[in-house]
Amino acid sequence: MSHEGRIRCDPTRPVVEAELSVGPLSDLFNGHGGGTAKKGDLTIIPTVLNDEEAGLLNQPAGTPVFRLEYVVYDFHDTPFGWGWFTAAPETLTLKTKLGLWDES
Numbered sequence: 877m878s879h880e881g882r883i884r885c886d887p888t889r890p891v892v893e894a895e896l897s898v899g900p901l902s903d904l905f906n907g908h909g910g911g912t913a914k915k916g917d918l919t920i921i922p923t924v925l926n927d928e929e930a931g932l933l934n935q936p937a938g939t940p941v942f943r944l945e946y947v948v949y950d951f952h953d954t955p956f957g958w959g960w961f962t963a964a965p966e967t968l969t970l971k972t973k974l975g976l977w978d979e980s
Contacts, residue, residue: 877967878932881959913957916948920970929962942968 921943930937941962948957 877961877963878929879959879961881957884954884956913948914951914953916946919945920968921945923962925962933962933964935964940965944968944970 923941923943925933925935925937925939925941927937929941930939933939941964943960943962945960946958947955950956
């Protein structure tokens with residue numbers, strides 16, 4: 877799996893410190909809150925590896941893969957991080973819960 881991401885330059889944000897916590901997605905996945913991420917969009921897109929990605933993943937160019945693209949929004953609903961994960965179909969498992977769950 878490979879990951880490529882971008883963050884919006886904001887001189888008031890501690891960019892290096894924020895990225896050390898696994899990037900803008902970490903607040904959404906770890907459930908701790910208190911960070912800069914309010915919400916995010918995730919999209920799964922079937923695609924094929926380009927030459928650069930194929931070299932990084934040690935696969936032939938044109939290999940079918942999934943791309944999990946994300947956009948993360950701050951508490952002003954402004955996008956501040958975006959990127960994607962690229963994974964072969966056999967390495968990507970997506971699990972989610974629907975409906976109301978009593979987690980207590």
